[in-house]
Amino acid sequence: MDDCSRAEILYTIPIIAILKLKNLNIDQIKSFEWLQSPSISNFQEADQLLIWLNAVDPRGTLTQLGRNMALLDIDPKLTAMLYKGQELDCLSYVLILAGMLTVSQNIWWISEDQKSKGMNLRARAEFSHESGDHITLINIYLKWNAFCAKNKDKRQQYEWCKNNCINGKSLEIAYEFIQEKAKQMDYKVELHDSENLNDNVINRLLQCITAGYFMNLAVSIGPMRPGYQIISTFSQTTNELVIARAFHTSTLLLSDQTHKYVLYNELLSRHGTNYLTVLSSIDLNWLKSVSEDWYKAINGANLHTIPYESFAFENVGRALLEAITGKNACQLNRLEDITQATIDIDYKQSKLTIWSSAANLSKAKKIVQETIEKEKEKLLLEVEEIQIVGRTRILMGAGGVSQMILFAVRKIDFIRYTDDCSCFAVTYAKVEQARFAFNQLKGYIEQDREIAVSNSCVKVEAAIGKQSYRLKAIWYLTQSTGNGRILFQKEKSARDAYELFKRLHYRCRYEHLSKLPTIKVTYCLAKSNQKAFINFRSFWNSTNARSRIHFPEKCKIIQNRQNHGSSLLLEGFSEDDDEEDIRSRFQDCDGFVGVQVLRGRKGEIFVRPASAENDIKAIFNHYKSFQRDTVSFNPKIWYGKVEATVEFSDTVELKNAIKEMNGKTGIIGHGKVRLLEQLRTRKEDEHVLYFQYLNRSYDKYDLIKILKENQLYDDVKTVIVYRQKWENENSTTTGPNKVHFDLEASSENLRSLFLSKPDLFQSIPDFQIPHCASDGTATAFIHFNDPVDITTAIQTYDNQVIQLSKDSSKLHLLPSIAHETIISATLRKTIPDKIQEAIQYGREK
Structure with a gap:
């Protein structure tokens, strides 16, 4: 490590430093007294780049464009792009693009959970443009700016960004950049709606991008999976090819087309694999209008796409693929260097694919085959090593x-x-x-x-293969909702329990659940946006399904890189069409998965209206056998659709209701209502007591205690006291963390409680790692070697209060002494009576 920090000038891009010195009329750059002089090759490369960008003339004198580059003090490629925009009368758009390029790596919010990934994919599809990422970035900024102009509330702006998976802070940074550079160029930015981005404007914008980034050229080597070959003047003097793939956030990956020539913003390397960020497809003829010397240096007249061929090793197996790739794909990168090919791994299909030029494919196949055989031998050896009983x-x-x-x-x-x-x-x-x-x-x-050893503590449950005496500890991390229910098998027991709880002043009601025929009712809370995702298992399935599209409908294929599926984004269908209508058109297509119709505003959260129950009753009231008191709702709203169930005592009337209303509009909600007869899985009638306004300190064990004391527990099937879910905490972002912290804190308090009296137990308690259910019910098992300790613990600590981080909870201790005897099937057939005697003896003891 250096004794002091290095000078900031050593981090400056040489080309910008040279521009600034030349602008100060310092032309003898190499003899300038640098703190640490750049290498001769760096000087030569910078001089050549400045000539190609028309920043200096062949004599090394700064041009007017070069002076503008020095004054703007940004990447010269951006400056060249800006002044080309001024020339082609589209400077406002180019300023927006320049600002967005400075934050392009931080535009999209990336999350690991599947729901967020799906939202991110839909957002990218919504903003995407077929030409590539540059126009997509402009689209994002224009729509964000239009929303902010209409909604000054910062909270609403934040919600818009969140719902569209966009980093609002990055857009604010881009805004400041745009205003600063517009002021330096003495220009007033005129913002238009994204709808004004017609083909003529986009064509001019792509020419501006070419004027600045023509040196960032890449040529396709086949389909999008293998990627592109980087074209530069230096690649013409060496046989070593630089291959890169489109970065996973690129909108070009959403298209089913292969773009032959692209310009990119940056070249990244992650775990040894090269990626191109912010790509756009261009016309090769535009390159002739930039630097003639550069065009000759790359041999542009003979530039053509490099066709790569592929070969796939099928059914390789996940374990073998992981052995080949290594941790963080370190071995895969080494294998690609040896084979001079691009290797694609598909773990789900257990497939390894090689992409290479035709001349090199045979050699690459041989090397990969040898590697597979070698790793397979190692795996077989390792399997033998651990198969010891x-x-x-x-x-x-x-x-x-x-x-x-x-x-x-x-x-x-x-x-x-x-x-x-x-x-x-x-x-x-x-x-x-x-x-x-x-x-x-x-x-x-x-x-x-x-031998090098490092210790690690991993919290996992391990099964113990010996008899042990277990105590089940239960406590609660969330509050009770005050509601509950008890399900009985027999009507008499239910009614007796109902009378008992009424005498004890509990708020409860009795309900008889019968085996009546049921209808599932589905209706929409918002109008259709006339857009729908039609999901297929593969890209080829979605391509073949395009023949089902009718004018004036439009569609485009969106590829899902997470599960290798594909979707058709269908637009322009009838506003009354719903999922059932679209499903009927595509369900017989190969690989069809499902349909999702987009409704309401982007990111809108739907809530079931308070009048929903009355609305349902209103459309069924004229049917005599309709059971008004049995209407129930699915608590979740899927894609803006409410689901309810209603019961009829007469099957004929139920079928008439379906015939008269199914698929009709104007009955309830927006669009068509769907009615579907459901087959009841309930084999027998059930009798339920529903509770409200229970004491918040009560749980199901308090109700069970009352039932047992009055000899009413024998016919009980289940007892439930509902508790608040984790997401019902004060903050949806901090709720789960609070519960996790409470679980850790209460677990430690439980341990301290049992260890506070060391002479109380005959054996030392062994605490299992606790887990928490979705309603905040925490459970842990405490193991003892002596069964007497179970009774001692219950008598001492049952119904005690355990402290959480801020609140407290009642602690319940339940015995769970398990004696397990393994008997072979043959022996079981021989001595069935003895087995029953042993079971009975164990129960008595």
Whole structure:
């Protein structure tokens, strides 16, 4: 490390530094007293780039464009693009593009959960333009600016960005850049609606991009999966090709077309793989209008796409693919360097695909085949090594010689195996065993090699294969809603319980659930946007389905890179058409998955209206057998659709209702209402007590206690007291973290409670890692070696209060003593009576 920080000028891009010096009339750049002079090759490269950008003339004198570049103090490519925009009368749009390019890597919010990924894909499809990412960036800014102009509330602007998976902070940075550079150029930005981006304007914008970024040229080597070859003057003097793929956020990946010639913003390298960011397709003839010297240097007259051919290894297997690629794809990059090919891994289909030039494909196939066979032998050896029965594992080396014996090992996971070393993880039953092994193995010399060991504590549950005495501890991290229900098998028990709870002043009601025929009613809360995603299993399925599109409908194919599926974005269909109408057109197509019609505003959250129940009753009231008191709703609103169930006592009337209303408009909600008869899975009538306004400190065990004390528990099927869900915390972003913190805190308090009296138990309690259900019910098992300790713990700590981070909860302790005896099937047939006697004896004891 340096004794002091390096001078800032050493980080300056040489081409900008040279422009500034020339603008100060310092032409002897090489003899200038640099703190640390750039290399001669850097000087030569910078001079050549400035000539190609028309910033200096062949004599090295600064041109007017070069002076403008020095004054704007930004990437010269951006400056060249801006002044080309001024020439072609589209400077406002080019200023927006320049601002967006400065933040292009931080435009989209990326999340790991599947729902957010789906939202991100739909947002990109909404803003995308077929020409590429540059026009897409302009689209995003124009729509954001238009929304902000109409909605000054910062909260609404934030929600718009959130619903469209866009980083609003990046757009604000772009806005400041645009205003600053417009002021430096003495220009007033005139913003238009994105609808004004017609073909003529887009054509001019692409020419502006070409004027600045013509040196960032890439040529297709086939389909989008293998990617592009980078074209530069330096690639003409070497045989080493630079291959890169389109970055996963590029809108070009949403198209089914292969774009032959593209310009890109940046070249990134991640885990050894090259990626191109912000790509747009261009006309090759535009390159002739930029720098003639550069065009000759890349041999532009003979520039053509490089066709790559492919070969796929099918059914390779996930484990083998992971062995080939290595951690963070480090071995895959090495394999691509050796084969001089692009290798694509598809874990879901267990397929490895090679993309290479025709002349090199045979060689690449041979190398990959040898690699597969070599890794397969290693995997087979490792499988043999860990297939040892019992609690002792013997690790065998390649020569079959016993190297080391590890006792009490639960599991061995091989992480990496190379010619130089082996790396694996060993899981022990107890912490003490792991610590002992750590101390014994650290620094151990085996076959002239030192073993390196690092300790790690992973919270996973491990099954214990011996008899143990368990105590189930239950407490709550969320508040009760005050509602609950008890389900009975017999009517008499239910009615007796109802009378009991009424005498005890509980707010409850009795309901008889019958086996009546039911209709599922579906209607929409908002009008259709006349847009729909039609999902297919593959790109080819969606391509073949395009024949079902009718004028004036439009569609485009959107590829899902997460699950390798594909969708048709259908636009322009009738406003009254719903999922059923569109499904009927495409359901017989190969690979059809489903339909989603877009409704309401983008990102709108739908809530069931308060009048929903009365609205449902109103459309069925004229049917005599309609059961008014049994209307129920699905609590979730899917894509703006409400789902309800209604019951009829007469099947004929139910079928008439479906015939008269199904698929009709103007009955309820927006668009068509759908009615579907449902088959009841309930085999027998059920009797339910529903509770309201329960004491918030009550849980189901309090109700069970009352039932048991009055001999009414024998016919009970289930008892439920509803609790608040995690998302009902004060903040949807912090709620789960609070519950997780409460779980950790209460678990530690539980441990402290049981260990506070060391002489209370005959054996030391062993605490299992707790888990929490979606309603905030926390559960943990406490293991003892002595059954007497179970009774002692219940008598001492049952119904005690356990502290959370801020609140407190009642603690319930339930015995869970399990005695397990494994008997073979043959023996079971021989002594059935003895088995029953043993079970009865165990119950009595």
